[in-house]
Amino acid sequence: MADTIDLVPNTGPALSPTPNEDGLDRRFADFATFGDALDYAAKGRRGFNFHDPRGTLIRVYPYAELRADALAVAYALVARGVKKDDRIALIAETGPDFAALFCGAVYAGAWPVPLPLPTSFGGKDNYIEQLAVQLASSDPVLLIGPDEIAAMTAVAAERQGCAHATWADFANANAAPVELPAAEPDDICYLQYSSGSTRFPHGVAVTHRSLLSNLASHSHGMELQPNDRCISWLPWYHDMGLVGCFLSLIANQVSGDYLKTEDFARRPLAWLDLITRNQGTSISYSPTFGYDICARRISSQSPVSDRFDLSRWRLAGNGADMIRPDVMQNFVNAFADAGFKASAFLPSYGLAEATLAVTIMPPGEGIRVELVEEERLSGAPRDLSRPARYRAIVNCGKPVRDMEVVIRGEDGQPVGDHKIGKVWCRGTSVMHSYFRDPEATAACLVDGWLDTGDMGYMAQGYLFIVGRAKDMIIINGKNHWPQDIEWAVEQLPGFNHGDIAAFSVETDNGEEAPAVLVHCRVSDPVKRLELRDLIRDKVRSITGMNCVVELIPPKSLPRTSSGKLSRAKAKKLYLSGEIEPFKLAA
Structure with a gap:
C-alpha cells in the first residue's frame, strides 16, 4: 500500500505497457461494489497506459x-x-x-x-x-x-x-x-x-449495482476475449469515456491505452497508430466525427498500409451521436488497405441515464441500415406530388443483458415492429434519479421505465434510432429532423460534417421557420450571396421549405463536452446575438 501518490511519470527505455493477459482469472464485473472490482483487478498485472500527443508511452499505471x-x-x-x-x-x-x-x-x-x-x-x-x-x-x-x-x-x-x-x-x-x-x-x-x-x-x-450491471453487459455484449485491449481518446467527463473506457476496464480486468482528447483533436491519426502497435485485439470506440476526421486526414498521406495495421481491430465501436453510414463507408474505403474490416464496426445506443449501454450490435454483424421514407420519419402523410425520399437508418443492435427496450406511441402504448415512437428502456442499470431534482426524475422515470427522449423503432429485436424528440423541427404541423436539413447542406461542395446547425425560429409574422447556421469560409461578398442562395435552394429541394440561412464564421457552432453539435445552444447563441452572422448585401 502506497503512502503517497507518485505523480512523477515513468520514463526511459525500459518502459513497457501493462499486458493484455496475465494469470488472474477473469471476472466480468460480478462484484457487489466498484471498490470490490478495483480490489480484484489490483491482484493482476493489467492497467492503464498513458501516451503523449505523438502516441509515445509516458506513464504505465497498473x-x-x-x-x-x-x-x-x-x-x-x-x-x-x-x-x-x-x-x-x-x-x-x-x-x-x-x-x-x-x-x-x-x-x-x-x-x-x-x-x-x-x-x-x-x-x-x-x-x-x-x-x-x-x-x-x-x-x-x-x-x-x-x-x-x-x-x-x-x-x-x-x-x-x-x-x-x-x-x-x-x-x-x-x-x-x-x-x-x-x-x-x-x-x-x-x-x-x-x-x-x-x-x-x-x-x-x-x-x-447499476454501474456493475452495465459493465457486465459490456463484456457480455462485446463477447470480450482474453487478448482484448482498449484504446481510447474519449473524455472521462462523458459517459462513453468514463463508463465504457475507464470504469469498464477495471471491472472487467482489461488493459487500456489513452490519448488525451485534445491530443487526438490535434493529431487524430495517433489514435490509429496506437491501435496498430497493439499486438492483441483492439476495442476502440468513437462518435461518428472521429472516424470522419481520420478518413479526411489520410487522403493526402502515403499508402495507409505503410503506416497502419488495423487488421487486429476487432471492435470499432460507434455511439454517442447519430451514426452516419456514409461516414463509416468512407472510413472503410480509406483504411481497407490497412486491414480494417467493415464487420468490425459495432454500432450501439446508450445514454448516461441508463449508466451507458442500452443496445449493442452483436460482434461481427457490422453496420446494417434500412432505408426509410422521410414522411414516415416525420409522421406526415405521404405527399404523392413529390418523389419519395429516403434516409438510411442505422441498426443500433440488441438490448444488452438485463435491459428491456420498448417503443411507445403518442398514447404511451407499445407499438409493433417498424412503428416509430419514443424509445423507453428498463433494467438494473437505469439511473437512481436526477440528483435533487424529483420533478425531472418523475418526468422521465415511470414505473421503472426510462423515457430516453429519443425516437426510434424496433425490428426483429434490433433497435433503430431516428433522432432526438427534442430536436424535432415542426413547421405547419409537419415534423422535420434537423439532421435531414443539415445533411442536405453537407452535400454541397466545401462543407464538412459539423459545419451546419438547423433548428426552428419564429419569424416576424409569428410563424415558425427553419433556420440554418452554416460555417462560411468564403470572403468575397458576391460569392457569399451566391452561397446563401445555393444553400436555400438546396434545403428547399430536399424539404420543400423556405428557410432562414445565416452564414457565420468558422468554428462558431458550439459543441457538447463529447464533441457533438449542440443545436439548442447554437439557437440560444444565435437569438441572443452571441453568434453574429456575416452581413450580406441586399
Missing part, C-alpha cells in the same frame, strides 16, 4: 498502483473531513491523477462528480460559469482540478462556496490509514452530468 494511490486519496479525503455521501467534484483530465482521485472518492464513500476541462472555444469566463452552474447543482464539499487551471477552478469554487484543491495538494498525501465506510450495492457510486448540461444541468445518480 491497477495495483491505482488501488494503492486511491486508498491514499481516500485517507486524505477523510482527514479533510469528507464524509459518506459527500460530493467531490473532479476536473476529468485523462491521466493517473484523476483516476486515483475518482477511485479514492469511491473508497471514501463520497460521490465523485466528473466535470469537463476548458474547451478551445467560449473563453475563461464561460468555462467558469459552466463549472459554477454544475457545482451549484451537485453541491460538492470540494473541487479538485489540474494545477494548470487552478485560477479558473478556484474562482468557480469560491462562487459556489466549496473548498478548492489541485492535483499537487494530493501528490504527497500521507494521511494515516483509517477504517473507510462500508459500501453497499444500492449506495450512489458517482454523479454523471450528461452532454450539454450547462444551463439546466441534470446530475445522473448511478448506484454501484
Whole structure:
C-alpha cells in the first residue's frame, strides 16, 4: 500500500505497457461494489497506459498502483473531513491523477462528480460559469482540478462556496490509514452530468449495482476475449469515456491505452497508430466525427498500409451521436488497405441515464441500415406530388443483458415492429434519479421505465434510432429532423460534417421557420450571396421549405463536452446575438 501518490511519470527505455493477459482469472464485473472490482483487478498485472500527443508511452499505471494511490486519496479525503455521501467534484483530465482521485472518492464513500476541462472555444469566463452552474447543482464539499487551471477552478469554487484543491495538494498525501465506510450495492457510486448540461444541468445518480450491471453487459455484449485491449481518446467527463473506457476496464480486468482528447483533436491519426502497435485485439470506440476526421486526414498521406495495421481491430465501436453510414463507408474505403474490416464496426445506443449501454450490435454483424421514407420519419402523410425520399437508418443492435427496450406511441402504448415512437428502456442499470431534482426524475422515470427522449423503432429485436424528440423541427404541423436539413447542406461542395446547425425560429409574422447556421469560409461578398442562395435552394429541394440561412464564421457552432453539435445552444447563441452572422448585401 502506497503512502503517497507518485505523480512523477515513468520514463526511459525500459518502459513497457501493462499486458493484455496475465494469470488472474477473469471476472466480468460480478462484484457487489466498484471498490470490490478495483480490489480484484489490483491482484493482476493489467492497467492503464498513458501516451503523449505523438502516441509515445509516458506513464504505465497498473491497477495495483491505482488501488494503492486511491486508498491514499481516500485517507486524505477523510482527514479533510469528507464524509459518506459527500460530493467531490473532479476536473476529468485523462491521466493517473484523476483516476486515483475518482477511485479514492469511491473508497471514501463520497460521490465523485466528473466535470469537463476548458474547451478551445467560449473563453475563461464561460468555462467558469459552466463549472459554477454544475457545482451549484451537485453541491460538492470540494473541487479538485489540474494545477494548470487552478485560477479558473478556484474562482468557480469560491462562487459556489466549496473548498478548492489541485492535483499537487494530493501528490504527497500521507494521511494515516483509517477504517473507510462500508459500501453497499444500492449506495450512489458517482454523479454523471450528461452532454450539454450547462444551463439546466441534470446530475445522473448511478448506484454501484447499476454501474456493475452495465459493465457486465459490456463484456457480455462485446463477447470480450482474453487478448482484448482498449484504446481510447474519449473524455472521462462523458459517459462513453468514463463508463465504457475507464470504469469498464477495471471491472472487467482489461488493459487500456489513452490519448488525451485534445491530443487526438490535434493529431487524430495517433489514435490509429496506437491501435496498430497493439499486438492483441483492439476495442476502440468513437462518435461518428472521429472516424470522419481520420478518413479526411489520410487522403493526402502515403499508402495507409505503410503506416497502419488495423487488421487486429476487432471492435470499432460507434455511439454517442447519430451514426452516419456514409461516414463509416468512407472510413472503410480509406483504411481497407490497412486491414480494417467493415464487420468490425459495432454500432450501439446508450445514454448516461441508463449508466451507458442500452443496445449493442452483436460482434461481427457490422453496420446494417434500412432505408426509410422521410414522411414516415416525420409522421406526415405521404405527399404523392413529390418523389419519395429516403434516409438510411442505422441498426443500433440488441438490448444488452438485463435491459428491456420498448417503443411507445403518442398514447404511451407499445407499438409493433417498424412503428416509430419514443424509445423507453428498463433494467438494473437505469439511473437512481436526477440528483435533487424529483420533478425531472418523475418526468422521465415511470414505473421503472426510462423515457430516453429519443425516437426510434424496433425490428426483429434490433433497435433503430431516428433522432432526438427534442430536436424535432415542426413547421405547419409537419415534423422535420434537423439532421435531414443539415445533411442536405453537407452535400454541397466545401462543407464538412459539423459545419451546419438547423433548428426552428419564429419569424416576424409569428410563424415558425427553419433556420440554418452554416460555417462560411468564403470572403468575397458576391460569392457569399451566391452561397446563401445555393444553400436555400438546396434545403428547399430536399424539404420543400423556405428557410432562414445565416452564414457565420468558422468554428462558431458550439459543441457538447463529447464533441457533438449542440443545436439548442447554437439557437440560444444565435437569438441572443452571441453568434453574429456575416452581413450580406441586399
